[in-house]
Amino acid sequence: MNKKDQIKDIGFVLTKAPIESSLTYRFLCLAKNVVDKDKTIGLFLISDSVWLVKKNQNNKPHELLKILLKNGAEVTVSKDHLMAAGIDNNDLIKGVNVTEQPYVDLVDHVMEKWNKVITI
Amino acid sequence: MNVENIKPKVLTILLIKGPYVSEAADIALKTALKAKRKGYAVNVFLYLDGTWVSHLKDDKSFNNPGDWLKRVIRKGISVKMCERCSKARDLTEDNIIDNILIPGSYEFIELLKKSDKVLTFGG
16 A cells, blocks of 8 residues: 555644744644654644745744654644645655645545544 | 445544735635535634634625635535624624524534544634
């Protein structure tokens, strides 16, 4: 089975911007704790959370996301929301998957690719 | 095995934020529609300020989560909203979109028990 197609233990759906509140950071800390317990995770970024993948940021949630990516987290980002924010492919950190069908893919991840799901 | 006897997986979507304050209502309802289209059984439960979406009955010249909610109902997705939350906001069957049930929040617990996955939007 392709590594990308493997079912993840827990999926995280993020809707909030990196420093909109402390929620995003705490949510990513939770994701890191899951990874530290040798579980596999996926993250789905939609709405304002897509700002997390814009490169050259200086904030803790962004740094934590990069650590999660290095540790095997699968990160999927809504293209619609990237475009709405004026973020193009050249602005993205490496290793994220951009989806042109965010709602179809969100449903697919939630129902078929993740064993459990948490949202903010 | 008879394919007709295979029950579809159940997705329940809990919306707890009102319209026009964030994108939560739009995302919740668009996700519900896509899930239904992909063959899943879908429930939408409006809770706390999420109940306000039911009040968007009239047409608008701009994006209208009320239209998305009507579309969700037309597609056969079950939409329920919390009785206490509705009462607190003076939302009744007379001033909300048709075909939304207003049970107690115990009903939400029943939905949770029957669901394969639950998504919460607006937290």
